[in-house]
Amino acid sequence: MSSAENEQQDFRETEVYSKMLRVTRKLLHESGWDQKVEHACQEFILTNGVDKITLEQLIVEVKPIARQLIPESVKRDLLERLEELFI
Secondary structure (H helix, E strand, O other): OOHHHHHHHHHHOOHHHHHHHHHHHHHHHHOOHHHHHHHHHHHHHHHHOHHHOOHHHHHHHHHHHHHHOOOHHHHHHHHHHHHHHHO
């Protein structure tokens, strides 16, 4: 494992990481993002047929949509919080 990978692993094991993860989930939920992503998943399944797709195909299809759906306000809020921690 490289030094950078060790640092990432160390960060993931901190309380700061856990707190940021909770905050991220809360902000996304409050913005309705999770419901929009669920809807995108349902649309893909209905369009393609539940028996004709795999979970991996669903993820490949919906992941870029999910990223686009993240509100700018959530991105800004999280960036500000991270800057406070690391700068």
